[in-house]
Every structure is written in structure tokens, then in C-alpha cells.
Amino acid sequence: MADDDLAMAPPQRTTDHHVGTDTVEAVLRAQLSRALGGRRGMVEAALPTITFTFTFVGTKELPLAIGLSVTLALVLLGLRLVQRSSVQYVANALVGIAVGCVFVWLGGRNGGDESQQALAYFLPGIIYNTGYAAVMVLSVLLRWPVVGLLVGGVADDPVAWRHDPQVVRLCSQLTWVLVVPCLLRMAVQGPLYLGGRGAEDADPYVTALGIAKVAMGWPLQVAALAVMVWLLTRNRTPVVRPAV
Numbered sequence: 491m492a493d494d495d496l497a498m499a500p501p502q503r504t505t506d507h508h509v510g511t512d513t514v515e516a517v518l519r520a521q522l523s524r525a526l527g528g529r530r531g532m533v534e535a536a537l538p539t540i541t542f543t544f545t546f547v548g549t550k551e552l553p554l555a556i557g558l559s560v561t562l563a564l565v566l567l568g569l570r571l572v573q574r575s576s577v578q579y580v581a582n583a584l585v586g587i588a589v590g591c592v593f594v595w596l597g598g599r600n601g602g603d604e605s606q607q608a609l610a611y612f613l614p615g616i617i618y619n620t621g622y623a624a625v626m627v628l629s630v631l632l633r634w635p636v637v638g639l640l641v642g643g644v645a646d647d648p649v650a651w652r653h654d655p656q657v658v659r660l661c662s663q664l665t666w667v668l669v670v671p672c673l674l675r676m677a678v679q680g681p682l683y684l685g686g687r688g689a690e691d692a693d694p695y696v697t698a699l700g701i702a703k704v705a706m707g708w709p710l711q712v713a714a715l716a717v718m719v720w721l722l723t724r725n726r727t728p729v730v731r732p733a734v
Contacts, residue, residue, distance in 0.1 A: 531579040532708045538563045538583045539707075542590075542611065543700025547693065552594065552604045560587055589614045605692035609683060612699045616679050623672035626665050633658060635665040660721070667717050671710040678702050 538559040546555035567580040590611040597610035629636045633652070638661035642648035651657045679702050686695025 532712075534566050534579040535583055536704050536707060537566070538587055539700060539703050542587075543697065543703075546608050547697050547700070550604065550693075552608055555608070556587070556591055556594070560584075563587060586614070605696060606687070608696045609686045609692045609699070612679065612696075612703060613683060615703060616676065616683055619672040619675045619679075623669050623676065626669045626672070630662045630665050633662075635661040636668070637661040637664040663721060664718050667714050667721070671706070671714050674710060675702075675706050678706060 541562050542555045542559040545558050546552060549555070563580060563583045567577055567584065570577045570580055593610040593613050594607045597607040602610065626636050629639075635658070638651050638658060639648070641651050641657070641661060651661070679699060682695050682699050682702060686692040686699070689695060
């Protein structure tokens with residue numbers, strides 16, 4: 491989704507379709523470099539949210555704010571198509587806008603004014619981060635860390651990595667690093683949303699949520715990935731396949 495939140499692309503397979511003597515570090519360094527999408531991907535993910543937030547705050551016109559954010563995302567999508575480059579980040583933004591609009595519509599049906607409806611636009615991101623964090627924490631507790639599944643994606647046997655305790659430990663540490671941004675977003679954005687729900691004037695909370703969503707989106711994710719890179723450079727952890 492286009493939420494400030496990061497969707498990691500599926501790992502590419504090696505030419506011989508097995509991990510062999512490759513390392514967790516090598517697999518994940520390549521994976522993380524693709525996940526960022528460069529500066530352009532970051533901008534494309536953030537611009538629709540910025541447009542929605544400041545248009546609504548400046549005009550108090552919810553349809554205009556939604557319309558401009560959708561139009562901008564479509565323009566960015568068109569540029570990608572013309573250039574025949576990846577549309578992943580623009581597509582994520584459009585999906586995020588669509589889901590946000592559904593929540594805006596539901597807020598209107600429940601009798602909320604335009605400020606309350608604008609507030610509802612940010613609820614899917616909070617729900618997404620909560621669910622994503624819960625899944626990742628559960629995966630670590632069950633010793634099936636999400637990062638390990640990414641590593642397994644380059645092997646003929648996607649669960650072979652679990653036979654090496656050192657690999658499981660490293661993948662668990664890396665998964666915990668990805669949990670932290672989700673928890674921080676929940677800790678900041680959740681109370682803002684609830685505060686806006688109980689306020690007579692939700693506009694200040696809409697502004698604060700928009701700023702928090704952008705500020706805690708890519709910047710937090712980049713920080714988490716930097717920590718992951720640091721962990722990955724500490725040592726080499728061979729991916730050992732079990733003896734036949």
C-alpha cells in the first residue's frame with residue numbers, strides 16, 4: 491500500500507535456483523536495495539499524502555483533496571508508463587488512496603462531518619501497521635521470521651534456512667528491526683487519530699496525522715534499513731542446506 495509503510499518486492503531467484511553457498515547477507519543486501527526504489531520511489535510514495543493533507547487543510551474541501559491526490563498519482567503513473575519503468579510505487583500509492591477513500595465514505599455514512607471523514611483517510615495506515623507488526627512479531631515467536639521467508643524465496647527448498655540456528659537468529663534480529671517503525675507509527679498516529687475522533691474540531695489532528703504519516707514513512711523505513719545493513723555487515727552467515 492501507499493501508506494508510509496514499506497512493501498518489499500519479491501526476491502529474484504538465482505540462476506541455479508538454489509541458495510547453495512550464498513549468504514543471508516548477500517541475499518538481503520540485494521533485496522533491500524530493490525525495496526527502497528531510490529529517491530523517485532520515495533517521492534512517489536509520499537506526494538499523494540502530502541497533496542491530500544495540505545489541500546484539505548487549506549481549503550476544507552474533501553472532494554478536492556481526494557481529487558488532486560488521485561490526479562497527481564495518475565500523472566506519476568502516466569510518466570512511468572511512458573518511460574516504461576516500474577510502476578510499483580505509484581501503484582502502491584493509488585491502492586492506498588483507494589482504500590483511504592473507502593474509509594472516508596464509511597465515515598460519511600456514519601454521520602461524520604468532512605473533518606471526521608478526512609481523519610478516517612488515515613485509519614487504514616494505522617490498521618496496516620498494527621497488523622503488519624503483529625504478523626512479524628508472531629513470525630519471530632514461532633521461529634518463522636518474515637525475513638527468513640525472503641531468504642527462502644531464492645531456494646528450491648524455501649524452508650532449508652530453518653535448519654541453521656545462526657541463520658534463524660539473524661533473520662529474527664532483522665525482522666525485529668522491521669517491527670520498530672510499525673510500533674513507532676502506531677504509538678504516534680494511533681493517539682492522534684483517537685484524539686481527533688473525540689474532538690469538536692478534527693482539523694488540527696488531520697494536519698498532525700498528515701505530517702506524521704509523511705515524516706514517519708520513508709525516513710523511518712530508511713533508518714530501519716540502515717540498521718539492517720549494519721547488522722548484515724557484522725559477519726557472514728552462510729545459508730547451510732541440510733545434509734541429504
